[in-house]
Amino acid sequence: MTRGDSTAKAAGIVTLVVAALLGSAYVLGRSLVPDQQAQRHSTGITSNADAPGYADQPSGGEPSGAPSVSGSAGPAQAGQDGSGRDAGDDQLFGAHATTGSPRLALTFDDGPDPQYTPQVLALLREFDVRATFCVVGENAQNHPDLIQAIVNGGHTLCNHSWHHDVSLGTRSTDAIRSDLLRTNDAIRAAVPDAPIVWYRQPGGAWTYPVVSVAHQLGMTPLHWSVDPSDWELPGAGKITATVLAQAEPGSVVLLHDAGGNRQGTVDALRRILPDLTARFELEALPTDPT
Ligand SMILES: [Zn+2]
Secondary structure (H helix, E strand, O other): OOHHHHHHHHHHHHHHHHHHHHHHHHHHHHHHHHHHHHHHHHHHHOOHHHHHHHHOOOOOOOOOOOOOOOOOOHHHHHOOOOOOOOOOHHHHOOOEOEOOOOOEEEEEEOOOOOOOHHHHHHHHHHOOOOOEEEEOHHHHHHOHHHHHHHHHOOOEEEEOOOOOOOOHHHOOHHHHHHHHHHHHHHHHHHOOOOOEEEEOOHHHOOOHHHHHHHHHOOOEEEOOOEOOOHHHOOOHHHHHHHHHHHOOOOEEEEEEOOOOOOHHHHHHHHHHHHHHHHHOOEOOOOOOOO
């Protein structure tokens, strides 16, 4: 091989690597852009009093201005789940966005929370509805009684990472695996035999590694199809209107029972449940997904 050949080959490899990196950054950027837009939008029209909600961090976590993750995504790092219903299939990496049946599933993220989770559970009980709770590991550790209440109510569980790490999917597979296992351990410290067969990536920021690790650990990636952006605190009326307008057979509805002031979500739920239960069969996502 001549010097010129090897130089050309090296240049070719460099070009490929750069292209791959740019491609990854592009995909990551696309997946986070809606959160960034929502973040700017929300902070532009509301007071700081609601900041913990926008941060979407578990109560007691760091302030919204100090996200725990590294990277270049800016405010979206502390972003909420949601604003992702327009995500294309290429951004979901196979994560389920519907129930796969005519039944509709309500999902509640970021808890459990001692103020709002009991209110949500009481409403679900009142309307004889079972749902799925995507819980954050450290919140499960802090509130094992609420994990027990969720399971005792006939609801199912979904792993939502230890600390709501929106960038978890960009970490090493070892780090991802450790985070998900730690979360499952916290859940099982409360309910030892709890089936945990779903994983929802915070912010819906799916990557191939996080989907792969979830599968390896026996969990199916779960996205959503109806998102009223309740974490933006649009008010119970708007949350209600969005859910009722967009719900259809197979919908997976994204709501939050923690991460900020969720009274609007609770109030909306009281209006949503009579309508949805009249139009659909509601289910807790099954613990034996295929
Ligand atoms: Zn979340």
